[in-house]
Each structure stands twice: as structure tokens, then as C-alpha cells.
Amino acid sequence: MAITNIKVSNFKSFKDLDLNLGRFNVLVGANASGKSNFTQIFKFVRDIGIEGLDYAVSMQGLEYLANVAAPRPKVVSVEVTSDYTGGGLLVAKSVWAKTTELTSHFELSLDGNGAGYKVTEDRITVAFDVVEGPGGKTRTRKKAGKPDRGTIEVSKHGQRMKQRVCIGRRELPDRNVNPYLFLAPGKHLTKAMLTEGPYPQALMRTAWGIYDFDPKLAKKSDVMMGKLELKENAGNLPLVLKSILGDPEKKRKFSNLIRDLLPFVEDLKTDRLADGALMFKLSESYQEDEYFPASLISDGTVNAIASVIALYFENKDLVILEEPERNIHPHLISGLVEMMKDAARNKQIIVTTHSPEIVRHAGVENLLLISRDKEGFSTVSRPAEKRDVQIFLENDLGLDEVFIQELWGM
Amino acid sequence: MYRRVDVLLEGRDDKRFFDAVIRPILQKRYDDVRTWEYAGASIERRINYLRSIQAMGNADYLFLSDLDTSPCITERKGHLVNSHKGIIEASRTIVVMREIESWYLAGMDDRVCRRLGVRVPRRTDKVTKEQFAGLMPRRFNSAVEFMTEILRCFRIETAKGRNRSFCYLMDKLEARSKKV
16 A cells, blocks of 8 residues: 555644655755654654554644644644555445545644644545446446546544445435445544544554664664564664574575675674673675674664665565665665665655765656745655756756755746 | 776666676776766766776776667667767677666576576567566565576576677677787
């Protein structure tokens, strides 16, 4: 499930954001332009899905959730649309459909003194194409020759749930709607939001990996047991490596990928220390039998190892990497970008960066530029669509040069 | 006398192939083998790089490029020479038929094909990036990893028989080694 569009209003430094996303997205922008706030949108939505709304709001800080310049009462809204290609679904009596898209929309109203909030809108919509209508006939839109489209919508107003199914503009009477479509939400009426319920959108969010590696933490020894998912800061890297290296097929794949990025790496292994903690070691091609403990390994090497794991070994639909180029020599960056593009065939990738090398190898079509407008709000645009950028590139001024000199134009 | 060779490659897939297959050959003949990935670099920067190499006096270079949309190798070489304002010599240009992926596949012998579960055409001169992706077995969900696995068991003699442009490069390197 890849995110195709994201809309937010009044979230942190954003006033109104309406952005389409591709499989591989590289976000660039000056310091304090809003890159971190952009990734916070995904953290916020993910945290709602996993930990609940109260936790998600507290992690953002209630007083900093809404834009400081937003009028009172401050209303923050977030809408995430994902592709959602599903199998056959009986929507209503004799109407079979295939799901195409899933949209989650919610709106929070913050009270005047910043002490509380309430959910003022909460809606999940599944779009579908009708593949078979009553009588077993395929329904087609008259002019376009395309299937009829419809939506299944669940919305919540206070403690009341509203559910409806539409085909085109016509709402189907409740008696015709497949009653099993809406079985799930019933017991979740007491929950704060729909997105905390067992809906696909909520489940999807558990598959969002957001990483900001800290090589100092990643090099430390770790406990022997715990979650095998790579932590946001890669603090459990030894444990994750132990799991990968313990599986022959994963180890083969991992070794191939690591050597492609870091040709001097001969082998990696994990060791149990006297206190029971786990640490990892690395041997280089220069001295094959000599293993160096993690504490002696360069920060860039650790970042590269963690990046390979996030890109290829974490079972995620979306991977967000914050400034993965840190501590990595520019010469290795092209390999890292190539891996990001490669991994993007199976999962969606978003990268924030200050690296001209990443920009150069990413390709203008994958770039997103974040900047502040005259009022100080963050906005995101696509350099590929800017005429000035097109002219610079046509005249053979490299993309990295356009980036370094900030020649994007308005 | 110290001699260096600079090889201009388009991107990472070319470099990976070069490092595994061609670099060891060049290392026998040159003291220093350097690569430069020119994808995304302006023509002016490439020209400046080539001028620098030529000014060194003791440095050689090779310029590797895909056939792209050109109908034949001669036309592709002519295009490269012209677009780089004549600074590139056609004799130092190697054109890959058709894309670097075709060279990867060319080096897989029948035993390796069976082991990896890949059906490689007898001739790979016309294989494109997309066809390469289509041939990738299910167990590989990464083209990078698939390429790395191929290179672990790459056979130069097999590749020479399966791809004309790779054979041309090998013959050229052999001829050059006699001169150096």
C-alpha cells in the first residue's frame, strides 16, 4: 500500500499541504524549511494507528501540534490516501467490486488555551470499481467505457457511527448493502478515532518505518532479546543483525548487498559478551581473520549497514530515512541512492537530505522541494515542474549545482 | 613509468560490473585504475575531466556508454564525440550492446543459469533493462542483489561468446595490454 497523496492543514509549519507522492521521493530544502515537520506528519499518523491518539498528540506536544499562526480555534486536519488494490468484494446485493484506494481523513480542534482537543471529523473511505453488477453483467460507464466507481465510507460523529455505500452519486439503501462490510467497527465506538480500529489504513501504519540513525547508539552492545524490528535510531542493530545472519538465505542476500555498498567489508558477526549483552563485529577484506568490534567501526559504515537493513530487510510498506548520507563518503552515495531506487520497487521510500550527491543521483523527477513562503509557512513543490529548473537542466547545469546554489526559482 | 587509466562510467550498475570484471584486468596493466560516474554531471564537467586526464600525459581513459536509442555503435560513438565537443576519441569509447544488463547476463553459463533459475538467451546483444528485470527469479526482490550474485559466478569466456560488444572490449583490452 503506497501513499499516493497527503493533505494537511495547520499541522506544525504547514498551512495547507496537498502533495502527491511517488514510489521514491527525495525531500530537499534549506535548514528550518520544514523537512522534519514533514516526517512528523507520518510519525503522527503512525503513532495514532499504533499507540492511539492521546499518545500521538503527546509525542508531538499539544502546544506545538498546530501552526502558531493558525487562527483560533486551531483546527488541524490530516488526510492520507493510499493505493489499495484488493480482491473481489461483495459490496451489495449482486454487486462485486475491487477496491482501488483508501483515504483516511481526520480533523482535530484544539481548545483556546492549548490544554485539550477534540476530534471534529473522522472518516475512512474505500474507493472501488464495480466489476460485476446485478445479473452478472459488468457495469460500464457509458462514455469512458470504464467500470462504475463507488465508495464505502465510515465516519464518526461523537459516539455515532455513520456508514454508507455509494455507486457513482447514488447511495445504496441499507437493506441492499452487504452487512458484513461494517461488522468490525461496532466494538470500537468507545475508541477516540476510527484509525485506531481494525481498518486496513490503521494496519498499514504499523508498516511505516521511520528512521533517523544514531551510529553511536547502534555501535553499543544490546540486550540478547527484544523486538527484531530495527529501531528508529538503530539502537538494536546487534540484535537485528543476529537475526539476519542466523538465516542462511538472508545472510547471503545481506552479504551481497553490503559488499556492493561497502566493498571492503568481508564479514559481519555478532558476539555475546560476558555480561550477556550482544555486540557486532566486522572483518575487512584487508585482514580477513581479524574482526573489529562495533566501537571501532566508522559511523558511516554503521549508517550504511542500518540503511541496507531498513531498505531490504524490514517488512515495511513505507520507509522514511532522515539524512541517510550522514558520515558516508560522497563516493558511496551513488550506491546508496541506487539501492533506494532498487528497494522502491517493493516499498515506498521517502528520504530527506542535504546531500548534493543524493540529489544528483536521485533524478529531478523524484525530488520534492520544501521551502518557506513569505508568511513563513512550509510549502512543498516539485522542481521537475518548475520552468527555471527545466531551463537550467536543458542548458546542462547539473541538478547538484541547481541544488547547491538554490536556483530553483518560484 | 607510473601509468593511470580513468574509466568514465554512466552509473552504479556499470561501476559494479566494471569493478568485478574489468578492473582486475586493467590492474595488471596500469598502476592506478580510477572510475568516474558521469550520470548527472554536466557535459562541461565531463569535458573538463577528460581535459585533465589528457593533460596528465601518463593517463589513459575509456568512456563507457549504452547504445541507448542509437541504431548502431558507429552512430552512438559519433554522437558522443560530437556532444563532448570532440574531446572524446571514438577509439576510446566502448558502447554496450544494448544496456549494461546484457553484459551481466552474458557471463552466466548454463550451470549458473540452472542454479539461479534464469533462462538467458543465447545472444544477449539486444537485452534491455526491462527484459533483465523480467528474467529476475522470484527469490531475488532486488536487482542490485541479483546483479551481485551474477558477478560472483561471472565467466568472461562465456560472456565473450554471448555478447558482441563485450567481446569487442575484451579484445581491445588484450590488444592494448600488448602496447602498454
